Amino acid sequence: MAQSSKKSLPAVSFLGPVSSYTHQATLQCFGKGTFEYQPATTIADVFEAVQSGEAEKGVVPFENSTNGAVIPTLELLADRNSLYPDLYVSAEAYLDVRHFLLGHKAPPVSLTSSPVLSGISTPTPSYPAPLQPKSKPLLSLKHIKRLHTHPQAYGQCEIFLGAYLKGVERREESSTSRSAEVVKADTSGKSAAIASSLAAEVHGLDILAENIEDREDNTTRFFILQKGKPVNDLPQDADVQSKSLVSFTVDHGTPGALADVLECFRNNRLNLTSINSRPTTTTRFQYIFFVEFVGSRIRDWDGRVEEALSCLDKHTQSWRWLGSWEDKLQR
Numbered sequence: 001m002a003q004s005s006k007k008s009l010p011a012v013s014f015l016g017p018v019s020s021y022t023h024q025a026t027l028q029c030f031g032k033g034t035f036e037y038q039p040a041t042t043i044a045d046v047f048e049a050v051q052s053g054e055a056e057k058g059v060v061p062f063e064n065s066t067n068g069a070v071i072p073t074l075e076l077l078a079d080r081n082s083l084y085p086d087l088y089v090s091a092e093a094y095l096d097v098r099h100f101l102l103g104h105k106a107p108p109v110s111l112t113s114s115p116v117l118s119g120i121s122t123p124t125p126s127y128p129a130p131l132q133p134k135s136k137p138l139l140s141l142k143h144i145k146r147l148h149t150h151p152q153a154y155g156q157c158e159i160f161l162g163a164y165l166k167g168v169e170r171r172e173e174s175s176t177s178r179s180a181e182v183v184k185a186d187t188s189g190k191s192a193a194i195a196s197s198l199a200a201e202v203h204g205l206d207i208l209a210e211n212i213e214d215r216e217d218n219t220t221r222f223f224i225l226q227k228g229k230p231v232n233d234l235p236q237d238a239d240v241q242s243k244s245l246v247s248f249t250v251d252h253g254t255p256g257a258l259a260d261v262l263e264c265f266r267n268n269r270l271n272l273t274s275i276n277s278r279p280t281t282t283t284r285f286q287y288i289f290f291v292e293f294v295g296s297r298i299r300d301w302d303g304r305v306e307e308a309l310s311c312l313d314k315h316t317q318s319w320r321w322l323g324s325w326e327d328k329l330q331r
């Protein structure tokens with residue numbers, strides 16, 4: 001019998017299920033046909049798939065312009081137990097995030113009932129001048145008794161939720177697309193999910209409100225992970241800006257220990273673009289720091305990055321290079 005000529009594709013693991021924002025960022029990066037798409041249940045599952053070699057690439061959310069860092073991703077990058085020693089960030093992607101309220105249309109009700117609100121209506125005595133949401137519900141929300149979404153999405157939609165769904169019970173799900181699945185399965189029709197318009201299509205849910213994010217410019221940044229150090233695949237004279245990420249710990253008892261580390265970057269004229277921290281979990285109130293800066297360890301023609309990194313040897317207890325990649329932020 002003739003053997004199949006179909007070659008198996010390398011896999012990319014991403015926070016799923018299908019129609020999550022991470023799925024959309026993955027499509028933006030890799031398109032169709034070059035990778036086998038493997039939706040994962042948690043961000044930790046993505047890290048594991050890449051570390052084990054089951055997937056060649058992994059895509060995880062890192063931060064949102066409205067709601068800040070994605071804590072589970074920082075936790076995994078902290079890698080306190082050396083579970084992911086070979087993982088590096090090799091690229092980034094930005095996605096405009098438009099949130100939709102998805103559910104089931106309210107059953108027909110008498111004309112005397114209130115048009116849209118569920119929960120406790122605003123303003124309240126304790127919150128007399130609420131911020132104005134930028135969109136209104138398309139359909140009545142009166143029947144909505146429970147909300148489902150990823151914690152990051154709640155943080156991006158607080159103004160709309162405060163105006164139209166104040167006090168409604170909130171459940172946290174592993175992703176926005178998972179919340180759409182949960183709402184689809186709830187036959188009471190009383191729950192709603194915050195997710196993408198794609199999730200509405202995929203799960204056949206009604207759109208109860210659109211563009212409910214607090215800010216017009218709501219954007220999430222994703223990291224593309226790989227096993228093994230990134231290498232430079234661009235010509236030396238390519239006109240690109242790069243960024244790099246390092247994590248480190250310092251002696252909290254030494255005054256100026258963190259300032260000394262930051263000096264390493266300043267002295268080498270490397271601009272910092274983000275600083276984050278997570279508890280060490282070994283000593284209370286001591287932290288693992290993450291610093292991101294403009295510059296690349298793999299396109300370091302004048303040696304400034306290497307110089308800054310060797311300075312870290314002197315001023316940190318330990319440090320780790322977590323990758324260098326092309327800056328994709330459109331300014």
Ligand SMILES: O=C(O)C(=O)C[C@]1(C(=O)O)C=C[C@@H](O)C=C1
Pocket residue numbers: 015019020021022023061062063064070097150152153174175176177220
């Ligand atoms: O839940 C999803 O759809 C995700 O891809 C996760 C995630 C995140 O963790 O930031 C991604 C983009 C949005 O900011 C909200 C949620």
